[in-house]
Amino acid sequence: MNVDTALKNSIKKNINDLMDSSADYVDVRYLLNDDSESIMLYNGNLESNDTTFESGLGVRVLYKGTWGFAATSNLNSIENCFQQAFHNAKTAASLVKVPLSMGKKEPHISNFKSPVKIDPFTVPLSEKLAFLNKIDEQLKEEWILQRIVRADFQKKISLFLNSEGTEVERELYNVFASINIMALDNEGQMQNRTHDLFTTGNGTRGWEMLIDPDLFSGNIERIKSELKELTKADSLEYGKRTVILLPTQAWLQVHETIGHPLELDRILGYELSYAGGSFVDLDSFGKLQYGSKKLNVSAYGSIENSPGSFGYDDEGSPERDYMLIKDGILVNALTSRAMINEANQKAGKQIFKESGGAARATAFYRAPIDRMTNVNILPGSDGTLEDIIAGTEDGIIVDYPNSWSIGSNREHFHFGCEIAWEVKKGKITRVLKNPTYQGHTIEFYNSLSAVGDRSTWQVGQVDNCGKGEPNQVMQLGHGVPVVKFDNVITGERK
């Protein structure tokens, strides 16, 4: 990393100056490069051919138990940015009933780089377009009315410094891509099938991931065939039945009803005015039977290839691998330094031992908040997808979310999916369109009756998780297997 020495010294001097002025803690994120590229072919037309380059500095100051933050893209006046952040903190300190604390941590000097073979920003646009054009050509059919092929690339090079002396350099890469096709069904309704670039959790995450046919382009014929079937399919009828979630649906289920309710800032009430709260409270840890004994959920999971694997969070804490739910019992949350101190203080005991490394900020101009890293259901012992289908009397398999609506405390949910397959007496009988299912989170996870083995497990890449005020879009991952739930309300009431 090539950080200008004078700039780095200036940042350190300004940190020291604020500490000398009675700040409790100061940290700085300098994004040397925050580059993104978006390419979208819409029916073959290149409707998005855009790059965005961002660079700047974000300063966070803790003063008398409250945060002040300021950001600037003007590196000629970073002192003003420090002073603005300090001023914001001082003003905020006039209204503090629950002082925040970062605790004390030993300083460390660290670095992290996403595993990448080919930096996507070194691949010429012409090569990228040739690759995506070829996919678009393969999608063309008279009955397919819309074809959308997109790829998004991100590269973030950052330096983190704090008043404890910690320094972390990071170089993060993301590649997201999707193929979406649409056709009218026999009732004139538009049906969709989509495939997103996913990972196995292993390997590298540069351009090479996109051109691996197993992960992306090799799925073209499958989604075309499934879309064709959808255009002739009946709608799912309302009723209670078993629901089998494929990983490309299960990751969103996990995201919305395990990931978000376990963000500690939500549990403590910091997101009430926008994203909402959580049905989980501080008494729930170690006691709440979140799901059946088959439910085991980890944070991070030491997945090397995922957008939720970033080495160190935006407070300089290492990303940690730990269990959130063990044998169905809730045991931990997604945490950052200040939140665990407040939670332990409120609970009057030590629920959380150390930060989970989950404080993340989307850009230099946003302050870190508690986010998901990778939130994963661990593979189970109920065999392959075929084994799970064979053990199902009356149910549906559902895939790919087209709608998701969740209660404000994540206590209930409603999902719509692109496609369902009816299962009767252990066999798939037909395709059904317009599938929806709904439930109440705790009841739903306690009805978990089968968890697929490692052969069914894959990592869904999430490029657009929204949270916080000002809003922040974050990238993360979910490693999930096939999962089966019983007695679920499916379809819509007449």
Next chain:
Amino acid sequence: MINEKIKNIIIESRDIAAEKKLQASFLLHYENSHLMRIGNNSVSLSTSEELFRLDIVVTIGSKQGSHTQLGDISSIDQILRSLEIAEEKAKVANDKDYTPIEDIVDEEVKEESQYDSDFEKLSPSFKAQAYAEIFNQVGDKYNYSGSWSSGYTEQFIATTNNRNTAYHKGTDQLFSIVLKHPEKHWEITSSQTGWRKDDFSVESVIKQLKEYVEYYENLQPVKIEPNKYTVVLGPQAIAEVIEMAIYTGFWGRIYEEKQGWTSNNKFGDKILGENISICDDPANDNTFKFKFDLSGQSRIKRMLVENGIFKGLMYDPSTAAKFNKQKTGHNIRSSSISVKCGDGEECPLEAVKSLGDVLYIPALHYINLPNISKGIFTGSSRFNALYVKDGKVVGPIYSSRITDTFQNVFGDVAKISKADISVNLSNTYGRRAPVASSVPKYMVCRGVKITDSADSF
């Protein structure tokens, strides 16, 4: 801020591009934002951002490339470098199967009609004092959270197609507070939007919170069983459901590609109840007004639904070019959706006196669209939701889900408030882009489907 020096650099860059026979547009966006977050009765974050973003689009025949630079734009060299990146991308791009409509600033514009210099100077301490007053007046035994976003934006557009420039400067704010009972877990809220300093009134926030605290403290909660109900939708619910209905029914691309719930209709068809009229009105002061869109086109009032009849669609330039339609000034981040009021009483409880059992649902949380072709939406009640019988509040209701169609919910509306209100719909992902709709304070909708309910708030 965007001063004359910066404008001149943009104009000089435009002229250089024009000399090179490039077709290019330049959009400079500036924001000066402050946001105070409240959590657990304290200020949890006070944040300021001052950011410049420059978007450049280059069109070569039917090829386009674009580049956005967030950072220092004070030198022409940096802007020319961004222009070069966009140009290189356009050169390599695929040809489109249509010819893009060229961006052109219709007329010289300098718009500052929603700019309040007092508001620009709104201090963080003013915000902290207001929150403190609310805690003191309503009671500090409750947990409070909230946020107060305020700021101003400037936009400056120039294109190589003529010498005109368009400039907009405006202030905007969104105040919100959530009060939560620490043991019973119910939540009530109050929010205010506007662009003037005087648009915020701490007294009215305190009054509204006290009114709802009275209901929630003294009345038993009610669990609603799935069925059809008469539902009084409040302003936030109306604004958000209408926003979804507009996006999926009145955007030209969605309609032309037969993806939307209006795609099988034609202009003149009856699609909603006869008392429903909706337009995009860039002159409505309840919305954040923009005289021009991001392609430089002047914006005018456009009827979408009039007395339930399908009247119009909104076309951005690329959709218009693709489908051979006229663009309508809708290359925008900030539409000005306005829903016509009726003659209903000022107070929603008065309006439903003779209607027996009704649900008052002022806001819906996390609305989504399980079936766009059919116009089905779903979302759940959250704050301030009440069970009402003959105009009297029976009790607060537990979180309840509506899953229904736009056509049904706005197809049989018994009463519409005579008063309107501004509802802030801004999302601040990325850049500050203020959006507000003007909606009636309530609509009484018959036969609305409640499809699920929780045992908690």
